Each structure stands twice: as C-alpha cells, then as structure tokens.
Amino acid sequence: MLNLEERSRRLQAYLPQIAPEGLDLPEQSSLEAMGPSDRVQESTARGLENLESGRVLEVAQADALEAIVHKTKRPAINIMRDTYQEVPKDWKGVLDDQDVKNRLSKLIPSVGRIELPGDLLVPYGGTGFVVGKDLIMTNRHVAEIFTMGLGVRNLKFKPHRSSAINFRKELFQEEDLPDLAVQEVVMIHPYWDMALLRVVGLQEHHAPLPLAVVSPEDIVGHNIAVIGYPAQDDRNDLDLQNKIYGGVFNIKRLQPGKAREVQPIGSFNHTVRAMTHDASTLGGCSGSMVVDIDSGEVVGLHFAGIYLEANYAVPTFELARDARVVDAGLSFRGAVAPTSDWDAAWKNADFPGESLPTLAAVSKRSGAQAITSSPTAMASNPATTVNVTAGGITFTVPLQITVSLGSIAAGAPPVPPPPSVTTEGLFGGGGDNEQEIIDRAYARFKNTSYAGSQFSWELALATCATSHLVYSEGPRVSDVCQNQWDFDSCEFIQVNDTECFVAVTEEAMAVAFRGTAGVRDWLRDLTLFSTSVAYGTVHQGFFHGFQQVRAALETAMRSFGLGDRKLVISGHSLGGALATIAAAEWIHAGEFEVAGIYTFGQPAVGKKDFREFINGKTAGKFFRFVNEDDIVPRVPPNYVHVGKLMQLDRRGNTESLEALAPEPETMSETEFHILQERLDDESRVASGVVATEGLIPSISDHGLHNYLNKILSRIS
Numbered sequence: 001m002l003n004l005e006e007r008s009r010r011l012q013a014y015l016p017q018i019a020p021e022g023l024d025l026p027e028q029s030s031l032e033a034m035g036p037s038d039r040v041q042e043s044t045a046r047g048l049e050n051l052e053s054g055r056v057l058e059v060a061q062a063d064a065l066e067a068i069v070h071k072t073k074r075p076a077i078n079i080m081r082d083t084y085q086e087v088p089k090d091w092k093g094v095l096d097d098q099d100v101k102n103r104l105s106k107l108i109p110s111v112g113r114i115e116l117p118g119d120l121l122v123p124y125g126g127t128g129f130v131v132g133k134d135l136i137m138t139n140r141h142v143a144e145i146f147t148m149g150l151g152v153r154n155l156k157f158k159p160h161r162s163s164a165i166n167f168r169k170e171l172f173q174e175e176d177l178p179d180l181a182v183q184e185v186v187m188i189h190p191y192w193d194m195a196l197l198r199v200v201g202l203q204e205h206h207a208p209l210p211l212a213v214v215s216p217e218d219i220v221g222h223n224i225a226v227i228g229y230p231a232q233d234d235r236n237d238l239d240l241q242n243k244i245y246g247g248v249f250n251i252k253r254l255q256p257g258k259a260r261e262v263q264p265i266g267s268f269n270h271t272v273r274a275m276t277h278d279a280s281t282l283g284g285c286s287g288s289m290v291v292d293i294d295s296g297e298v299v300g301l302h303f304a305g306i307y308l309e310a311n312y313a314v315p316t317f318e319l320a321r322d323a324r325v326v327d328a329g330l331s332f333r334g335a336v337a338p339t340s341d342w343d344a345a346w347k348n349a350d351f352p353g354e355s356l357p358t359l360a361a362v363s364k365r366s367g368a369q370a371i372t373s374s375p376t377a378m379a380s381n382p383a384t385t386v387n388v389t390a391g392g393i394t395f396t397v398p399l400q401i402t403v404s405l406g407s408i409a410a411g412a413p414p415v416p417p418p419p420s421v422t423t424e425g426l427f428g429g430g431g432d433n434e435q436e437i438i439d440r441a442y443a444r445f446k447n448t449s450y451a452g453s454q455f456s457w458e459l460a461l462a463t464c465a466t467s468h469l470v471y472s473e474g475p476r477v478s479d480v481c482q483n484q485w486d487f488d489s490c491e492f493i494q495v496n497d498t499e500c501f502v503a504v505t506e507e508a509m510a511v512a513f514r515g516t517a518g519v520r521d522w523l524r525d526l527t528l529f530s531t532s533v534a535y536g537t538v539h540q541g542f543f544h545g546f547q548q549v550r551a552a553l554e555t556a557m558r559s560f561g562l563g564d565r566k567l568v569i570s571g572h573s574l575g576g577a578l579a580t581i582a583a584a585e586w587i588h589a590g591e592f593e594v595a596g597i598y599t600f601g602q603p604a605v606g607k608k609d610f611r612e613f614i615n616g617k618t619a620g621k622f623f624r625f626v627n628e629d630d631i632v633p634r635v636p637p638n639y640v641h642v643g644k645l646m647q648l649d650r651r652g653n654t655e656s657l658e659a660l661a662p663e664p665e666t667m668s669e670t671e672f673h674i675l676q677e678r679l680d681d682e683s684r685v686a687s688g689v690v691a692t693e694g695l696i697p698s699i700s701d702h703g704l705h706n707y708l709n710k711i712l713s714r715i716s
C-alpha cells in the first residue's frame with residue numbers, strides 16, 4: 001500500500017490532470033458515506049492547501065481527496081438492466097446525453113464476467129466482451145488461469161479447470177443469466193496481453209462490439225469509458241474502498257475517464273506500446289473494453305494500472321495490425337497495414353524450431369500491404385517513457401500492481417527501461433492502515449485478560465496480539481512483552497524453523513507459536529502425510545514442527561514454574577496448528593494443565609480420532625477463529641477441525657454465521673492440487689512477469705491484521 005508521502009506525490013501530479021480548472025469542495029450528498037460533511041470538506045480544503053505548498057497529506061486528507069476522485073471525477077457508475085441512470089455532476093452533459101447513453105447502452109449487454117467454476121481462490125477471473133461470432137476477448141493473464149499453451153496451435157484447458165462468461169451480474173438484478181461455457185481457447189497472443197475464447201449460445205443482443213482501427217495517438221484527450229467488473233482490493237484501505245463503492249463489488253459498472261498518451265510498458269517479457277487512460281479501475285476490470293464515448297467504438301483492451309498515475313490498455317489499432325488476429329474473425333471497423341513486428345513471438349509460440357509461415361500466408365483477408373516497423377518509434381517521444389530504478393518497483397492501485405523490469409525484444413528500437421506490469425489484482429497488504437490496526441491492538445492489550453476462566457473478547461484480542469508479536473525478532477518480542485505489556489518475564493525460543501515464546505505474570509503463562517509469513521510458499525509445499533500418535537492421527541509436518549521446539553520450550557516453562565498460573569496457548573496459521581498439537585501433547589502427558597487455546601486462521605490438524613480426543617478434553621477452552629473466506633482453514637484435504645469455530649464476517653460478527661451456516665469442510669484432494677497448481681502459476685517469473693490476476697482474496701483474508709481489526713470492533 002502506498003505510504004502518505006507517495007500518495008501525496010501522486011495526488012499532486014494527478015489532480016491537475018483530471019481537474020485542470022481546480023478541484024471543487026464536495027457537495028454534502030456526493031460523499032455522505034465518508035462521514036460528517038463538514039469534516040470531509042475541512043479535510044479536502046486542508047489537503048488542497050498542503051498539496052499546493054508541497055506538504056505531505058494526513059490520512060483523512062488523502063482519503064477525502066481520493067474519494068472525490070473516485071466519486072465525482074473518475075466514478076464507477078452502477079449498471080442496471082443493461083444501462084445506467086445516475087450521472088455524477090462532473091459527467092453531466094456527456095454521459096446523460098441521450099445519444100451517448102443509447103450508444104453505450106447498446107454495448108453493455110456484450111460485456112460479461114469471466115467465471116471460474118469450481119475455483120476456490122477467486123470469485124471470478126476478470127472481464128470479457130464479444131468481438132466476433134462466438135468470440136470473447138479478454139486478457140492473456142485471465143485466460144492463463146485456466147489455459148495451457150501460447151499462440152493458437154497448442155492451447156488446451158488445464159486439468160480440472162474450466163471457464164464461462166455471464167453477461168449480467170448487475171446491481172439489484174431481478175434475475176441472473178445462465179453462464180455460457182467457454183468451449184475453446186482460440187488464441188493467447190504471444191506479445192499482447194490478449195486472449196480469444198469461443199463460447200456457444202450468444203443471443204442476438206450479445207452483438208460483436210465494433211473495434212476501432214484509429215491510432216491511440218489520435219484519440220488523446222477523448223472521453224472514454226471502461227465497462228467491467230471492479231472487485232474489492234484487499235491490499236489497500238478496505239474502509240475507504242467500502243465507503244467509496246458502498247461496499248458493493250464484483251458487479252458490472254461503467255467507469256468514465258480520458259484517453260491519455262501512449263507509453264511503453266513491460267508485459268510478458270516484451271516492451272509494448274500501450275494506450276493509457278485515467279478511468280478509475282479496480283482489480284477484476286482486467287479484460288474490460290475501453291470505448292471511445294463519442295464514436296462508440298472499442299479502442300483498447302484494459303490490462304493493468306498504476307494508481308493515480310495511469311491505466312494501460314492494448315490498442316485495438318495494434319491488434320488490427322496483426323493478420324492472425326484479423327483472420328480470427330474480429331469485428332474491426334476498417335483495415336490497417338499488417339506488420340511483421342511480432343513474427344518472432346508467434347514463431348516461439350507456435351513454431352519453435354520450425355519455419356514461420358510468411359505474413360502473406362496468414363493475412364489473406366487483411367487486404368493491406370505489410371509493414372515492418374511500428375508507425376511511431378517509442379524512442380521518438382521520451383516524454384512518454386516511464387523511468388524506474390533497476391530491479392523493479394511495486395505500485396499500489398486500489399489494486400496493487402507489481403512492477404519489474406522487462407527485457408526488450410530483439411530488434412526493437414532502444415528506449416529507456418520501462419516497468420513491467422503484472423496486472424491488477426483482486427486483492428493483499430495493509431500498509432499504513434495495517435500498522436494503525438496493529439498499534440491499536442497492542443495498545444489495548446491487557447495481560448489481566450489471561451486470568452479469566454471463560455471466553456472473552458479481551459482475551460481473544462490478547463492472544464491474537466501475541467500471535468502477531470511472535471512473528472517479530474526475539475529482542476522485540478521480549479521488549480514488547482516486558483516493557484509494553486507488563487509481563488514479568490519472557491523467553492523467545494527458536495529451533496530450526498519453529499519459533500515461539502513464553503511469557504508469564506503472577507496469574508498466567510502465555511505461549512504463542514509463530515506461523516509462516518510466506519503463506520503461498522507454505523500452501524504450495526504443504527504435504528498430506530499423517531502420523532499416528534497415542535491420542536489419534538495428526539498431520540506429520542505439524543507434529544514434527546512442534547517436536548523441534550518442544551524440549552527448549554518446556555525447559556523454559558519449567559524454569560518459570562506453571563504453579564497456579566493459567567496456561568493459554570495461541571497461534572496464527574501454522575502457529576495455530578502447532579498450538580493445537582502442543583495442547584494435545586500436554587493434555588496427554590498431564591504435566592501442564594491447559595486453560596485455553598485461541599487460534600487464528602489455522603489449518604486442520606488431525607483426523608476424526610484426534611477430534612474426538614481433543615474436543616473431549618478442551619470443551620469450553622478451545623476457540624478457533626476464521627476470518628471470512630480465509631483459505632488456510634480449508635487445508636489440508638481429508639483432515640478435520642477441532643475446537644469451537646468463531647467465524648468472523650465482514651463486520652466481525654460471529655453468532656449469526658454460527659447459527660446459520662455449518663462449518664465448511666476442508667477441500668478435496670483434487671481441489672487442493674488445483675490450488676497448488678494455481679500457486680505454482682503465480683510463482684513463475686522466468687518469462688519476465690507473473691501472468692496471473694494478482695493476489696488471491698481468500699489468502700488476503702488470512703492476514704492477521706484483519707483478525708485483529710475484527711476483534712477490536714467487537715471490543716469497541
């Protein structure tokens with residue numbers, strides 16, 4: 001997430017671009033969700049003063065200014081019944097013009113959401129739109145979620161993967177439309193972030209959208225709109241996003257803006273000339289069309305963005321220059337001369353080690369003379385280059401973008417090194433807001449909460465905080481425990497890969513186990529092996545993880561002396577699994593009496609015989625917290641959970657979910673292998689960029705700061 005200094009810098013550069021006449025203070029109705037109108041107006045006014053004088057914004061000022069950007073200047077407008085109604089003041093005279101509205105409304109039914117049936121990781125893949133008979137265009141990085149191969153010759157679905165498209169998914173929809181299954185992946189472009197899918201069952205109103213052949217340089221400054229499905233991005237301030245978007249995501253919206261200059265950007269190890277625009281996109285918009293509002297023609301395929309700087313789109317002009325794309329049957333409004341610029345990429349994709357067919361052989365229908373170079377050399381306009389330091393950068397866009405340096409294709413004109421954009425995500429970190437949550441949780445910590453014998457939210461917060469602290473280095477753990485939380489003594493223990501600490505007061509002993517910071521790597525490497533012990537069958541890796549640290553930990557516990565102290569064990573993620581094994585071992589051995597176990601986002605630990613043992617011994621003592629759709633409690637397959645489930649919804653409520661919904665089972669082995677394969681896809685870096693739709697929402701739900709925030713809301 002951007003820090004305040006970077007947010008300030010970007011707003012200082014961005015606001016004059018979208019509001020050259022100056023930024024008006026918001027009307028009360030336009031930002032009512034942000035809080036009391038006088039407070040929002042004051043934050044806006046002071047924020048503008050700070051930007052004018054070059055000072056760093058405060059959080060409330062940055063939030064207010066960004067809210068104005070997204071609510072008035074660059075809004076995301078709800079679509080209902082294949083049209084839109086409410087038009088923000090700044091877009092009146094444009095979007096409410098009846099001709100414009102009719103023009104855009106004809107396009108909306110042909111835009112749909114790329115569905116991923118059976119995928120546990122994301123609610124959907126992105127956006128797609130009709131471009132020819134039975135043809136859907138989307139991004140390459142969306143199609144690669146479910147497709148193997150590149151080019152056109154060797155494409156096939158990944159094992160256990162499928163896809164579909166749904167053309168509705170609107171706000172307050174009266175009825176949904178059936179998904180149309182993707183029958184075939186027709187093309188994954190080896191150079192551009194573009195893919196073509198074949199579906200059957202398109203209706204008359206799902207007409208192919210007109211694709212422009214106008215050069216992107218000729219439409220700079222034109223009003224454009226992105227039509228797609230913006231999703232919540234957990235890597236940025238969720239509260240701000242919820243206020244701006246009314247807590248509603250994953251539905252079809254119209255997002256207006258302006259077309260901007262062409263910029264070179266790295267994509268799949270190539271440097272591409274991307275059209276840029278400044279519409280307010282979020283993750284899930286990948287694969288959206290960019291339409292010229294005046295002409296009603298699609299001018300670009302949105303694929304990525306850098307928050308408050310630029311969004312990137314594949315120009316349809318460039319696609320029209322590829323005879324292979326034209327021959328696929330797309331609805332281009334005219335013809336341009338084809339090019340051989342991408343022959344090398346096509347050869348590597350479709351004919352490795354073979355001769356590439358001549359351009360004439362694949363451009364029979366283009367009717368234009370071949371050319372061999374881009375119409376405008378990238379080096380001729382240094383103002384459009386993006387300067388970055390060597391190695392890479394990470395941008396955050398209510399929506400995080402990972403940026404790394406891409407290599408320039410052989411024969412390309414020399415340009416300053418541009419960034420390479422991974423793509424917008426559907427979700428990840430917490431930035432300044434995350435640290436604020438942690439600070440509040442640490443400040444509310446009470447070691448006296450350990451003294452009670454019943455469940456309490458104060459103890460839930462304390463154990464969640466200790467589960468967070470154990471991720472720190474040993475000296476910090478001791479410093480916080482003794483100097484901030486007033487424990488009498490503390491000892492940090494590390495044996496090989498297992499870490500924990502034990503801290504004591506006169507009344508209590510707290511033991512916290514560290515989880516794994518790299519949850520993706522951990523999930524990807526997780527095995528399914530079990531081992532039989534005296535009290536049941538448990539996961540072999542979790543059991544051996546505890547055994548590594550057991551002797552040193554128990555030595556420290558004996559040195560402090562348990563006595564009448566109440567022993568409470570906690571852990572997050574893998575740490576929760578270790579805490580569960582520790583409780584079972586100590587209960588079975590009888591040396592340490594366990595008064596409470598609190599875990600957060602832990603995986604399942606044992607089989608049914610283990611559940612019978614531990615639940616019989618810890619009734620009323622074991623509380624297992626799960627935040628929303630956290631994926632970690634769904635693994636490993638064929639294992640079962642223990643303890644009392646405390647399922648946290650978006651607002652931190654638990655009782656309603658406990659009463660209405662049974663606990664989800666762990667995933668099947670097939671689903672688990674799909675998960676690991678998907679994570680393998682995300683880890684690929686050999687090709688220059690990781691070609692996936694960003695982070696996985698259910699993994700971002702696993703973040704411990706999310707648990708802290710929900711528990712804090714219950715206490716306050």
